Amino acid sequence: MKRVIAVISVLVSALSASVALAQDTVKIGVITSITGRFAEFGEMHQAGIQAALEDVNAAGGVNGVPVEVVMEDDTSEGNAALAAAERLVNQGIPLVLGAYSSSITNPIAQYFTRQERPFLVFTSSDDAITRPGSAWIYRINQPSYAYAEVLFNVFDEINAQKGAGTLSTIVTIHGNGAFESAVADAVDLLASERGYVVLDRQDYDQSGADFRPILNRFSGLDPDVVFMVSYAADSVALARQIQEVGLDAKVFAGGAAGFALPGFIEGAGPATEYVYTATMWTADVPYPGAVELNDRLTAILGRTPSYHAAQAYAGIITAVDVLERAASDSPADIQAALAATDMPDTVYGPIAFADYQGYQNQAPLPAVAQQVQNGEFVTVYVNGQTLNSMLDTPSWDDR
Amino acid sequence: MDGLTPFLQNLSGGLLIGGIYALIGVGLSLIFGVMRVINFAHGDFVAIGMYTAMVLFRQLGVDPYLALVIALPAGVIVGALVQRVVLARLVDSPGDSTLLATLGLSLVIANTLFLLFGAEPQSIFLPYATTTVTLAGIRLPVTQLIAGGLTLAIIVGLWFLLNRTEMGRAVRATAQNRLGAELVGVNTRSVHALVFGVGMALAMAAGIVLAPLLFAIPTVGSSYTLKAFVVTVLGGLGSIPGAIGGGLLLGVVEFMGASYLSSGYRDAYGLFAFVIILLLRPEGLFGRSAKRV
Numbered sequence: 001m002k003r004v005i006a007v008i009s010v011l012v013s014a015l016s017a018s019v020a021l022a023q024d025t026v027k028i029g030v031i032t033s034i035t036g037r038f039a040e041f042g043e044m045h046q047a048g049i050q051a052a053l054e055d056v057n058a059a060g061g062v063n064g065v066p067v068e069v070v071m072e073d074d075t076s077e078g079n080a081a082l083a084a085a086e087r088l089v090n091q092g093i094p095l096v097l098g099a100y101s102s103s104i105t106n107p108i109a110q111y112f113t114r115q116e117r118p119f120l121v122f123t124s125s126d127d128a129i130t131r132p133g134s135a136w137i138y139r140i141n142q143p144s145y146a147y148a149e150v151l152f153n154v155f156d157e158i159n160a161q162k163g164a165g166t167l168s169t170i171v172t173i174h175g176n177g178a179f180e181s182a183v184a185d186a187v188d189l190l191a192s193e194r195g196y197v198v199l200d201r202q203d204y205d206q207s208g209a210d211f212r213p214i215l216n217r218f219s220g221l222d223p224d225v226v227f228m229v230s231y232a233a234d235s236v237a238l239a240r241q242i243q244e245v246g247l248d249a250k251v252f253a254g255g256a257a258g259f260a261l262p263g264f265i266e267g268a269g270p271a272t273e274y275v276y277t278a279t280m281w282t283a284d285v286p287y288p289g290a291v292e293l294n295d296r297l298t299a300i301l302g303r304t305p306s307y308h309a310a311q312a313y314a315g316i317i318t319a320v321d322v323l324e325r326a327a328s329d330s331p332a333d334i335q336a337a338l339a340a341t342d343m344p345d346t347v348y349g350p351i352a353f354a355d356y357q358g359y360q361n362q363a364p365l366p367a368v369a370q371q372v373q374n375g376e377f378v379t380v381y382v383n384g385q386t387l388n389s390m391l392d393t394p395s396w397d398d399r
Numbered sequence: 400m401d402g403l404t405p406f407l408q409n410l411s412g413g414l415l416i417g418g419i420y421a422l423i424g425v426g427l428s429l430i431f432g433v434m435r436v437i438n439f440a441h442g443d444f445v446a447i448g449m450y451t452a453m454v455l456f457r458q459l460g461v462d463p464y465l466a467l468v469i470a471l472p473a474g475v476i477v478g479a480l481v482q483r484v485v486l487a488r489l490v491d492s493p494g495d496s497t498l499l500a501t502l503g504l505s506l507v508i509a510n511t512l513f514l515l516f517g518a519e520p521q522s523i524f525l526p527y528a529t530t531t532v533t534l535a536g537i538r539l540p541v542t543q544l545i546a547g548g549l550t551l552a553i554i555v556g557l558w559f560l561l562n563r564t565e566m567g568r569a570v571r572a573t574a575q576n577r578l579g580a581e582l583v584g585v586n587t588r589s590v591h592a593l594v595f596g597v598g599m600a601l602a603m604a605a606g607i608v609l610a611p612l613l614f615a616i617p618t619v620g621s622s623y624t625l626k627a628f629v630v631t632v633l634g635g636l637g638s639i640p641g642a643i644g645g646g647l648l649l650g651v652v653e654f655m656g657a658s659y660l661s662s663g664y665r666d667a668y669g670l671f672a673f674v675i676i677l678l679l680r681p682e683g684l685f686g687r688s689a690k691r692v
Contacts, residue, residue: 035517035518036517036518036519037518037520037616039517039518039519040519070480075518076518173662176663202661202662202663203662204662204663204665205663205664205665205666208522209522209613209614210416210612210613211662212412212654213409213412213413213587213653213654213656213657213658213662213665214657214658214662216405216408216409216658217405217658217659218404219404220404220407220467232519232520233519233520233521233522233614236522236524237522237613237614240524240528241527243529244529244531244538244542245408245538245540246531246538246542257617267522267524268524269524269529270529271529345626
């Protein structure tokens with residue numbers, strides 16, 4: 001009798017285990033800003049994650065097990081993000097991705113390093129995240145240096161077309177957050193490397209929206225280039241106020257973030273015309289499936305996606321690829337799989353992590369430049385080549 | 400471009416924004432002068448004004464400046480109600496009680512706005528937002544000119560109310576001596592309610608004229624409460640002309656400092672001027688000095 005009961009117990013246990021296994025999912029943690037001042041970027045992330053989940057689960061998930069994303073809202077605050085990271089670690093989720101703002105991602109990256117757990121960054125761009133970085137932190141997206149670099153490539157191209165010295169002086173205005181400051185630092189560095197003169201550099205507090213005093217100061221300097229690095233609402237306010245004070249320049253350049261969002265054109269209207277912006281991805285990039293992904297993201301969002309959606313998509317497909325190859329769920333095995341990543345044909349470009357120019361575990365991808373032309377973003381510069389013609393910026397009196 | 404034009408551009412910008420600071424400071428000064436209440440929720444009334452303009456513009460398509468017609472009477476009524484429900488019960492209690500009550504009110508307002516509108520910065524984009532008028536080479540944004548004009552009109556209206564009406568006489572009497580005013584038949588409870596209502600309406604008006612110029616976040620109030628204190632103390636606590644002078648001074652100091660020094664310390668310049676003036680004239684620029692014995 002005892003033997004019969006034991007056999008039945010084993011059978012019941014095995015059956016329930018197999019049912020549990022059948023219902024189980026592979027979990028990937030994502031920390032992003034669903035609420036708070038970065039919510040617009042979080043919305044883009046959610047669209048990219050949705051598209052990626054549809055694709056990876058249609059393709060069989062991770063070794064046949066469906067993939068589930070456990071999403072945590074950092075409320076656009078660093079402390080909430082750290083609490084979210086702790087929750088995900090405590091749940092035993094093997095790989096966590098995030099977040100939007102570099103000011104938020106920096107402390108999370110330090111937390112994962114201390115915990116010796118892998119963390120995959122897909123949007124935050126502050127150079128400091130992967131330079132020097134740590135053995136546990138991997139980044140798909142371009143670092144902040146790339147944001148400035150692509151726009152300097154555009155300036156060089158304009159100088160090549162119009163004559164050397166057409167653009168020679170720059171003024172920079174940027175928020176005082178980690179990302180904005182890092183891009184402004186890159187502007188200083190690139191300017192000195194390529195022979196431009198930075199006439200002035202002004203930062204502002206993130207709660208500020210009255211840029212008129214700074215713009216008046218810039219007017220007196222008569223710069224060739226106004227380089228701006230701002231988030232969503234700031235970029236709109238900046239564009240409007242530049243028109244208000246009548247600050248003229250040959251080039252207005254926005255270091256991605258707010259300037260690359262559709263809300264930039266919607267919010268500031270004609271004041272955005274001729275503004276160049278760095279972006280990390282558009283439908284025009286020469287990677288397979290870019291146009292199709294752009295269409296799908298547009299359908300999900302009901303409007304034009306920003307590059308942040310494609311970055312989230314790339315983050316999930318990379319995480320799935322890593323989890324498929326990892327020998328186990330242990331942090332060391334996930335780390336080893338991340339290091340061995342080699343995805344040459346993704347929609348976001350070739351993804352493989354390398355150590356170069358002081359960066360560690362950084363995917364070396366180039367950025368893209370756009371210009372607002374007739375109320376739309378037009379890709380003008382991709383992978384070292386001019387794609388569409390760049391329009392001259394008329395003075396405000398001539399518009 | 401010569402150096403004079405940016406200077407004049409900054410000066411005009413500072414005066415125009417300073418006018419709005421004055422409007423905020425006048426309300427705070429009026430409330431303190433009559434009720435002896437330090438209103439920590441004053442900046443949050445500015446935030447309510449900004450969001451009121453936003454809602455009326457987005458939901459009903461009402462131009463923010465026309466929203467003043469609705470918001471000013473609504474501000475008076477809501478402010479009077481707040482005074483009756485919260486502050487009237489604390490009239491003879493120690494000063495700390497009203498201070499804490501307004502601090503609590505500030506938290507309630509900021510969190511209610513957060514719940515209703517979220518933390519994302521929001522702004523109004525008017526079709527004429529970037530239209531400017533050029534005067535002797537100085538570009539004056541139409542929105543700032545309208546804001547300046549409305550501010551002037553509201554302050555003149557307030558002066559008329561306080562100095563040319565029976566109601567104003569009752570307000571001034573209550574400010575000078577509440578007991579004496581009661582003895583001659585002034586209903587000081589009603590005066591307090593009216594003054595708090597007018598103070599709230601002035602702050603809301605400032606918020607409405609600011610809405611097309613800046614963006615709103617639910618916690619923006621604390622920064623305007625601080626500015627209102629600086630404005631009123633700069634000009635002399637309880638003095639309405641002082642608040643106007645203090646507001647204009649703060650606007651110009653902030654604007655000039657942000658333009659000619661470093662923009663990252665914009666708020667600090669106002670506080671620096673505040674400390675200097677307090678050191679040199681503790682009673683404020685326009686306040687009456689107490690005789691020292």
